[in-house]
Amino acid sequence: MQSKQIHPEQIKKLGLAVIDTELSAVDALRAQIDDNFVSACKLMLGCEGRVVVIGMGKSGHIGNKIAATMASTGTPAFFVHPGEASHGDLGMITPKDVVIALSNSGETGEILTIIPILKRLSVPMISITGNRSSTLSTEADINLHAGVEKEACPLGLAPTSSTTVALVLGDALAVALLDARGFTEEDFALSHPGGSLGRRLLLHVKDIMHTGEQIPQVHENDTLRDALLVMTEKGLGMTGIVDDNQKVLGIYTDGDLRRTLDKNFDVHKAIIKDVMTANCKTTREHLLAAEALTEMQQNKINAMLVVDENDKLIGALNMHDLLRAGVV
Known part of the structure; x- marks a missing residue:
């Protein structure tokens, strides 16, 4: 040839x-x-x-x-x-x-x-x-x-x-x-657990959320400075604010910090409940991670707190967690 x-x-x-x-x-x-x-x-x-x-x-x-x-x-x-x-x-x-x-x-x-x-x-x-x-x-x-x-x-x-x-x-x-x-998509995911679709459809919030000592949280009467130290230590770009019963009252994020600085609050003396975002979006551990992603995208937020049926803080996750899990 x-x-x-x-x-x-x-x-x-x-x-x-x-x-x-x-x-x-x-x-x-x-x-x-x-x-x-x-x-x-x-x-x-x-x-x-x-x-x-x-x-x-x-x-x-x-x-x-x-x-x-x-x-x-x-x-x-x-x-x-x-x-x-x-x-x-x-x-x-x-x-x-x-x-x-x-x-x-x-x-x-x-x-x-x-x-x-x-x-x-x-x-x-x-x-x-x-x-x-x-x-x-x-x-x-x-x-x-x-x-x-x-x-x-x-x-x-x-x-x-x-x-x-x-x-x-x-x-x-x-x-x-x-x-x-x-x-259905769920049926397809069950036969493709190793693929991105399987991860997107089978992973639940509880599978990827941070729990226990990994959860960034401060008490409502703590200072903004305390909150910033917790945020730096936990590395999720946010912290939850809770009351004496661990009920979530709000969230404080990197974006909130920029807005706080624009308002000339004293970082060392300000109380976190006065500058937090109240009535923040939360999610439940039994929901699919894909559902949490959709809610984050719709609300243009990068992190969410996970609460139980009594609105007590039990976990936290951010967009990086979803990326690492292959949900995004």
């Missing part, structure tokens, strides 16, 4: 041609969202087991991704390599499952080999093929057509448009099932 000289404009032209070809193929897929698509979704919704996706080569890679998308959006699914299925992995498939078989030609030998076994087990099968007259298309209970006029590969050989269309069709199935199941 001899390399050609690279011409930037020609490279760009080829890149755009690939995108245009695949866009056209995906656009043509709209016509395939028909009664068969609905039947396939109903079959999977009624599945008591799992959706098992099979495919060889590039179709296998696409099938693997389809199975992963379904599994993370409320449809239990996994991928089985059809070649391995003939050597023992077929035991992973049960009569309660539904099989989705991908093959652009519809004549992939490794898949056709296991069709009789699937039929003997009475396992319903959905095929995604590029040829309606193929063996796989006709043997399946439901066939979803994913044929394309041409591949984006200039040689017409490498699976490109066909794999893109199969992937989009798989995504369409997964999302349709997601909606039909009433799958």
Whole structure:
């Protein structure tokens, strides 16, 4: 194989041609969202087991991704390599499952080999093929057509448009099932606890708030100087002001300090209750951290005190805590 000289404009032209070809193929897929698509979704919704996706080569890679998308959006699914299925992995498939078989030609030998076994087990099968007259298309209970006029590969050989269309069709199935199941953001987060969405939706205020000795707080009759020392020590940019019963009366922040200085208060003699922000926004420990973030953003504040049902101070958090937790 001899390399050609690279011409930037020609490279760009080829890149755009690939995108245009695949866009056209995906656009043509709209016509395939028909009664068969609905039947396939109903079959999977009624599945008591799992959706098992099979495919060889590039179709296998696409099938693997389809199975992963379904599994993370409320449809239990996994991928089985059809070649391995003939050597023992077929035991992973049960009569309660539904099989989705991908093959652009519809004549992939490794898949056709296991069709009789699937039929003997009475396992319903959905095929995604590029040829309606193929063996796989006709043997399946439901066939979803994913044929394309041409591949984006200039040689017409490498699976490109066909794999893109199969992937989009798989995504369409997964999302349709997601909606039909009433799958929510919270459900998604439960299967993605390590991701940013999981952190945003599963973390509660109590999981990230400062407690005990870490809480910046002063008594209402303490001086402003005392409050500033506490703020410096605790490093949250604020302090809570409480009464004899630990009930929150207000908050004092770095912003309040600037406003106090503008009013020429004596920092050493001023009493904190005279310069604090009374009736400050507070939150509860059982709330989601994301809810606390929303309230902070809506009120344009960078810190909040956490109180119990009696408005007693039990914690504190600021925007940096939310950032570190990955909520922001």
